[in-house]
Amino acid sequence: GQNIDQPTEMTATEGAIVQINCTYQTSGFNGLFWYQQHAGEAPTFLSYNVLDGLEEKGRFSSFLSRSKGYSYLLLKELQMKDSASYLCAVRHLPPGAGSYQLTFGKGTKLSVIP
Amino acid sequence: DTGVSQDPRHKITKRGQNVTFRCDPISEHNRLYWYRQTLGQGPEFLTYFQNEAQLEKSRLLSDRFSAERPKGSFSTLEIQRTEQGDSAMYLCASSTPAGSPYEQYFGPGTRLTVT
Numbered sequence: 001g002q003n004i005d006q007p008t009e010m011t012a013t014e015g016a017i018v019q020i021n022c023t024y025q026t027s028g029f030n031g032l033f034w035y036q037q038h039a040g041e042a043p044t045f046l047s048y049n050v051l052d053g054l055e056e057k058g059r060f061s062s063f064l065s066r067s068k069g070y071s072y073l074l075l076k077e078l079q080m081k082d083s084a085s086y087l088c089a090v091r092h093l094p095p096g097a098g099s100y101q102l103t104f105g106k107g108t109k110l111s112v113i114p
Numbered sequence: 115d116t117g118v119s120q121d122p123r124h125k126i127t128k129r130g131q132n133v134t135f136r137c138d139p140i141s142e143h144n145r146l147y148w149y150r151q152t153l154g155q156g157p158e159f160l161t162y163f164q165n166e167a168q169l170e171k172s173r174l175l176s177d178r179f180s181a182e183r184p185k186g187s188f189s190t191l192e193i194q195r196t197e198q199g200d201s202a203m204y205l206c207a208s209s210t211p212a213g214s215p216y217e218q219y220f221g222p223g224t225r226l227t228v229t
Binding site: 004031033041042043044045048087089091097098099100101102103104105106107 | 156220
């Protein structure tokens with residue numbers, strides 16, 4: 001089966017940098033997504049990595065190492081509005097399936113404090 | 115608003131009743147997904163449509179669950195004989211193969227409470 005691990009909770013200070021890690025074990029890997037989800041709201045897309053390396057998008061960056069089954073999301077210049085859950089999701093082809101699926105981790109609840 | 119919409123946003127029902135949820139995807143998106151999310155968990159895949167064809171169903175989806183997308187546009191998810199364990203947020207998402215990078219756009223969800 002698929003296994004995606006990320007820390008349950010993290011706390012960081014406004015203006016600081018925080019790194020949220022994600023490790024995965026999956027078959028038929030075809031990319032890794034990060035989504036942000038505020039309490040009671042739908043997930044919104046943040047980033048996508050399919051090749052090894054760093055993708056930068058404003059204050060957010062995401063890194064992928066396929067050989068290590070590892071990714072991280074880096075948030076810079078933290079703002080209070082960044083308090084949310086951050087979901088790591090792997091796009092993969094499950095055994096016996098005819099199409100790719102997205103499997104999510106449990107999410108990391110980030111609290112930004114003044 | 116041209117995003118994914120879901121109706122109703124909240125549903126409270128008694129155990130044993132049937133419920134139906136509706137999802138309207140982004141108009142040019144031919145792919146539609148249903149997920150279930152419980153507190154403290156990430157969304158769990160339930161089923162996937164490409165146009166009107168249901169291509170994938172999760173093993174999580176019991177016989178009490180059925181989904182349709184009759185004209186390849188909106189979709190419905192029905193749960194028959196609801197159980198308390200069905201209480202969750204039901205999320206719909208859509209995507210297009212023309213989009214990059216296969217990003218799925220999520221709707222606001224339908225929160226189901228079974229009493």
